[in-house]
Amino acid sequence: MRRWIASRHRGREPAARAPARRSAGRRQSGEQGLQSDERRRSGARRRQTGEQGRQSAGWRRRSGGRARRKEALGLARLGVMMGALALGAAAAAPAATWVGIRYGFHDPSGELFEGSGDLEDGNLAGAQLAFDLAPCAQVEIAGELVSEELRFEEGIFAGIATAGEAELEDLVLYLTGRFDVFCLPLFPLRGYIGGGMNVQYADLSVTPSEGTSGELEEAIEEATGKRTRVGWHLVGGVRFAPASWPLAAFVEGRISDPFAADLPHFRSVYGGLCLRF
DSSP states (O other): OHHHHHHHHHHHHHHHHHHHHHHHHHHHHHHHHHHHHHHHHHHHHHHHHHHHHHHHHHHHHHHHHHHHHHHHHHHHHHHHHHHHHHHHHHHHSOOOEEEEEEEEEEEEESOSSTTOOOOOOEEEEEEEEEEEEETTEEEEEEEEEEEEEEEEEEEEETTEEEEEEEEEEEEEEEEEEEEEEEEOTTSOEEEEEEEEEEEEEEEEEEEESSOOOHHHHHHHHHHOEEEEEEEEEEEEEEEEOOTTOSEEEEEEEEEEEESSSSSOEEEEEEEEEEEEO
């Protein structure tokens, strides 16, 4: 009987211990779950910290880039402001303006039409407006009027020869830059050279000495009339301009040639007076 009870008791003992083991297993599983959650949270915190670090580094890089761009932009603005101030100072600097007249002589060469021959030496008259750009540089706008007449014995128009008279009215506008090449220290005399472009507004008329046929008249009309031509010129001269005087005098020589061949080339010498404002 005792042996039977003992065997029954031993058989019940594992059954009694099973809930304890299950409870311990659940506690262990819970602890492992907590540890796993903790590891996940720790990993998430590390990832978040790393992401924040990367964001901070990126922000620092962007901030540094923005700062460099700002600095470059500021330097560029400063350069523009300094350039504008320099230009403004140059524009505000007092510069003399000269207004004057000129008169002289010219020697034209080149035919106005086939068989016309060269024009004779003549006179020129004009006026000029000049601006001092620097102590040794000046720009000038000038206008001159030339009026010439000539007689021809055998002018050719469309293959037809005829004699007669021609008249040329030529208004020339000159744009010239001049630069001083020497000045006398104790005497207000300056030598200069320069050059530029010119435009000729010419009007040529021809009057035959004999009657004309219809074909010759048409040929003369085609060869004459108004002509507008562009050319170039070179100048050189001396100027007498005392600093205490509002008046200056000059003598100048010029070579001027049109790009077209149907107007004469001029070699001119003239002098003039200028009033300073």
